[in-house]
Amino acid sequence: MSKRLQSKYKINRRLGENLWGRPKSPVNRREYGPGQHGQARRRKLSDFGVHLAAKQKLKGYYGNITERQFRKIYDEAARRRGDTSENLIGLLERRLDAAVYRMKFVPTVFAARQFVNHGHVTVNGRRVNIPSYRLREGDVIEVRGKSKQLGVLLEAVDSPERDVPEYYDVDHKAMKGTFVRTPTLGEVPYPVMMEPNLVVEFYSG
Structure with a gap:
């Protein structure tokens, strides 16, 4: 298995979701996270944790783009007129x-x-x-x-x-x-629920 494939599957298992909806995803077989502590009971996330997870999920979906790139896209979405979360999705889809x-x-x-x-x-x-x-x-x-x-x-x-x-x-x-x-959030065929509004809260909080 290539490093790229391993890292992709690790993203899926860390987030506990089949991010791309693929039948071969390990989440279909093991819903716990990777590593020796993966099967430990999941603790309830804090507000920060919820916002961070939403950001990691969206960022990971688009090929796990770098934090610097993702932040740059968010900053542009925030500068544009209209709803920042919709702008963010539109820029990612472009x-x-x-x-x-x-x-x-x-x-x-x-x-x-x-x-x-x-x-x-x-x-x-x-x-x-x-x-x-x-x-x-x-x-x-x-x-x-x-x-x-x-x-x-x-x-x-x-x-x-x-x-x-x-x-x-x-x-x-x-x-x-x-x-x-340019699509709206509702038109993008994400296999899992994306919450760009939480990403906006993460960066603006």
């Missing part, structure tokens, strides 16, 4: 790696980051290899030439595990799709 995952070009968020890093994707015809690249409404994301035959891509497209959300218009035959609009 990441290129999130888009590649949502369009079912890869099986996991972690694979999406790697897929973009390795230069398999173009945005509006230009090659982009930065996972955090921010999409605009109407942007066209396409898998590059030879990359369209990659096994991981073909397997993900055929997988019945997930559906493509309505804020993308995807043509899996051409291996490209359009980011139609």
Whole structure:
């Protein structure tokens, strides 16, 4: 098992939830946390603990992005007009790696980051290899030439595990799709309940 896979599963078990809704998650078999103290009775979380867990869950879901990156996204969400928690979700969903995952070009968020890093994707015809690249409404994301035959891509497209959300218009035959609009929290197909309002309280408290 790769370190990346191990760390991903550790996130699931630490939070006690199947964060990505995958059938192979160890949480499906063992609901306790990792490590020698994992089976100890869970203590009731303080308010700070509840807010921290909400932040770790949201941050972990998007490929466990760094605290510095996540804080930067939050600060921008707070500066924008409107509801900060909705702004936060919108900014996270506009990441290129999130888009590649949502369009079912890869099986996991972690694979999406790697897929973009390795230069398999173009945005509006230009090659982009930065996972955090921010999409605009109407942007066209396409898998590059030879990359369209990659096994991981073909397997993900055929997988019945997930559906493509309505804020993308995807043509899996051409291996490209359009980011139609920025979604609201209620439109994002999270397998577990996300509480960005608690993340806002964590940073503003």
